[in-house]
Amino acid sequence: MKILVTGGAGYIGSHMVKLLVEKGYDVLSFDNLSNGHEWAVVNGKLVVGDLLNYKLLEEVLLDYKPHAVMHFAAKVVVPESVEKPLLYYENNFYGTLNLLQVMKRAKVEYLIFSSTAAVYGIPERVPVKETDPTNPINPYGWSKLFSEQAIRDFGKAEGVKYGILRYFNVAGADSEGKIGQVSKNPTHLILRALKVAKGEIPYLEVYGTDYPTPDGTCIRDYIHVMDLCQAHLDVLNYLMSGGESEVFNVGYGKGYSVLEVIETVKKVTGVNFKVVTAQRRAGDPPEIVADPSKIKQVVGWKPAYNDLSYIIKTAWDWERSKKL
Numbered sequence: 001m002k003i004l005v006t007g008g009a010g011y012i013g014s015h016m017v018k019l020l021v022e023k024g025y026d027v028l029s030f031d032n033l034s035n036g037h038e039w040a041v042v043n044g045k046l047v048v049g050d051l052l053n054y055k056l057l058e059e060v061l062l063d064y065k066p067h068a069v070m071h072f073a074a075k076v077v078v079p080e081s082v083e084k085p086l087l088y089y090e091n092n093f094y095g096t097l098n099l100l101q102v103m104k105r106a107k108v109e110y111l112i113f114s115s116t117a118a119v120y121g122i123p124e125r126v127p128v129k130e131t132d133p134t135n136p137i138n139p140y141g142w143s144k145l146f147s148e149q150a151i152r153d154f155g156k157a158e159g160v161k162y163g164i165l166r167y168f169n170v171a172g173a174d175s176e177g178k179i180g181q182v183s184k185n186p187t188h189l190i191l192r193a194l195k196v197a198k199g200e201i202p203y204l205e206v207y208g209t210d211y212p213t214p215d216g217t218c219i220r221d222y223i224h225v226m227d228l229c230q231a232h233l234d235v236l237n238y239l240m241s242g243g244e245s246e247v248f249n250v251g252y253g254k255g256y257s258v259l260e261v262i263e264t265v266k267k268v269t270g271v272n273f274k275v276v277t278a279q280r281r282a283g284d285p286p287e288i289v290a291d292p293s294k295i296k297q298v299v300g301w302k303p304a305y306n307d308l309s310y311i312i313k314t315a316w317d318w319e320r321s322k323k324l
C-alpha cells in the first residue's frame with residue numbers, strides 16, 4: 001500500500017515515515033524543506049517540492065498514485081502566524097486546498113490530517129472533547145480550522161474518507177536516536193528546557209506564575225511522538241475497514257504544569273539549570289488537556305509511552321547525540 005506523506009522531512013512527519021516503512025508500507029515524502037531536513041527522511045523517497053506548486057504536486061500524485069495521504073506539511077510557529085497571517089493562510093490553507101484538488105485528480109481514497117488543539121482556543125472546560133466549541137485565538141489555529149472544514153466538505157462531496165487528528169503537545173523522539181526535533185531557538189517547552197540544560201541557552205523563562213492552576217503555571221498534555229504516529233496508523237486502518245470519517249483528539253488526557261515539566265527535565269538530565277519568571281504571554285490558555293476517550297473507544301488506540309520522564313529522556317538522548 002502506497003502512502004504520500006506531506007511534511008515527511010519535518011519533526012513529526014519523519015517519525016511517521018519511519019514507522020510506516022517499518023510496518024511495510026511504500027512511502028513517498030513531499031516536503032519543501034522550509035523547516036524539514038533531507039537527513040530526517042531515513043526511509044523511502046523524498047520529493048523536494050512545495051504544496052503551493054500545483055503543477056508539481058499534480059505530477060507527483062498522478063505518477064505515484066497513493067492510496068492514502070498523510071498531510072503534515074504546514075507552518076507551525078504561533079507568534080509568526082500573528083505577525084504574518086497571510087503567509088499562514090496561504091501556506092496552510094491554500095496548500096491544503098491544492099492537495100485536495102490533486103487528490104481528487106489522482107483518486108486518492110483516504111486522508112489523515114494534522115490538526116491541533118489550537119482550534120479550541122481558550123477551552124471552556126478541560127479535558128476538551130471533540131464536540132466542544134472551536135474558537136482559535138491566532139491565525140495558525142484558524143488556518144487549521146479552515147482546512148478542517150474544507151476537508152469535511154471535500155470528503156462528503158467526493159467520497160474521500162478522512163481522519164482529522166487534533167494533536168496536543170508533541171514531544172520526545174524515536175528511541176533509535178536517528179531522528180528528532182530540531183530548532184535553533186525553540187518555543188516548545190521541553191526542547192527549550194533541554195537546550196538550557198545543555199548550555200545552549202542561558203536560562204529558561206516561565207511565562208506567568210499567577211494562573212488559576214495549583215502551582216500558578218500553565219498546564220499542558222504532552223504526548224510522545226511515536227504514540228501520535230501510531231494513532232495515525234490506527235485511524236487509517238479504522239477508515240480502511242469501513243469506519244466513518246471523524247475528528248479525534250490525540251493526547252493522554254493528563255496535564256503537567258510548566259514547573260512539573262521543568263522539575264522532570266532537571267531530574268532526567270541531572271542539570272540544575274537557571275529558571276526565571278517572566279510575564280504571561282498573550283493568548284496562553286491556563287490549562288489545555290485532551291479527552292482522548294473517542295480515539296481509544298472508536299479506533300482502539302493504545303498509547304505505549306505515557307510517561308513524562310520517558311518522553312523527556314528520548315528527547316534528551318536525541319538532543320545530546322545529534323551532530324547538526
Ligand SMILES: NC(=O)c1ccc[n+]([C@@H]2O[C@H](COP(=O)([O-])OP(=O)(O)OC[C@H]3O[C@@H](n4cnc5c(N)ncnc54)[C@H](O)[C@@H]3O)[C@@H](O)[C@H]2O)c1
Binds near residue numbers: 031
Ligand atoms: N509539534 C507539535 O506539537 C504539533 C502540535 C499540533 C499540531 N502539529 C501539526 O503537526 C504537523 C507537523 O508539525 P511538526 O512539529 O512536525 O513541524 P515541522 O515544521 O517540523 O514539519 C512541517 C514540515 O512541513 C514542511 N512544509 C511546510 N510548508 C510546506 C509546503 N508549503 N510545502 C511542502 N512542505 C512544507 C516543512 O519543511 C516541514 O518539514 C503540522 O501540520 C503541525 O501543525 C504539531
